[in-house]
Amino acid sequence: MGKSKDYFKGEVGELKQVIHELKKDIKRLQKVIEGQKKEIKTLKHALNDSILYINDDLANIPVEQIIAYFKDKKRGKLDEVHEHHKEELNNLKEKWKCHKCLTGYLRMVLLDRGDKKFYMRVCVNAICGNRTVLKPYTSDIEGITE
Numbered sequence: 001m002g003k004s005k006d007y008f009k010g011e012v013g014e015l016k017q018v019i020h021e022l023k024k025d026i027k028r029l030q031k032v033i034e035g036q037k038k039e040i041k042t043l044k045h046a047l048n049d050s051i052l053y054i055n056d057d058l059a060n061i062p063v064e065q066i067i068a069y070f071k072d073k074k075r076g077k078l079d080e081v082h083e084h085h086k087e088e089l090n091n092l093k094e095k096w097k098c099h100k101c102l103t104g105y106l107r108m109v110l111l112d113r114g115d116k117k118f119y120m121r122v123c124v125n126a127i128c129g130n131r132t133v134l135k136p137y138t139s140d141i142e143g144i145t146e
């Protein structure tokens with residue numbers, strides 16, 4: 001009997017030790033949290049100061065200048081889109097270059113015949129006359145339509 005009582009005492013001692021360690025961990029974490037709360041408070045103050053500063057600055061900028069800024073920004077984006085489209089088109093023109101006249105490229109012409117669509121490729125060079133035969137069209141067929 002005495003042996004199991006000693007064993008039990010040992011277990012309790014171990015648990016007490018674990019609890020003691022956990023309490024120490026909690027204290028340490030509470031200190032970390034306190035530190036972070038202080039840091040957040042400081043950051044909030046800095047942010048509020050920045051907002052006041054920016055508001056002051058904005059009040060001094062003429063409205064026309066702000067509008068012009070956003071217009072330029074938007075135009076820049078559109079230019080990028082056009083540039084990308086032009087590049088793709090040039091790649092396609094190179095891919096579908098006419099091997100007969102070597103100056104034009106083959107444009108895709110779509111034809112509706114009842115419920116079926118057909119296509120052929122025609123050289124854009126009017127004096128070349130190079131064209132492919134009419135074939136059934138599916139949406140995965142690539143080509144220049146403009």
Ligand SMILES: [Zn+2]
Pocket residue numbers: 098099100101102103104105123124125128129130
């Ligand atoms: Zn041609």
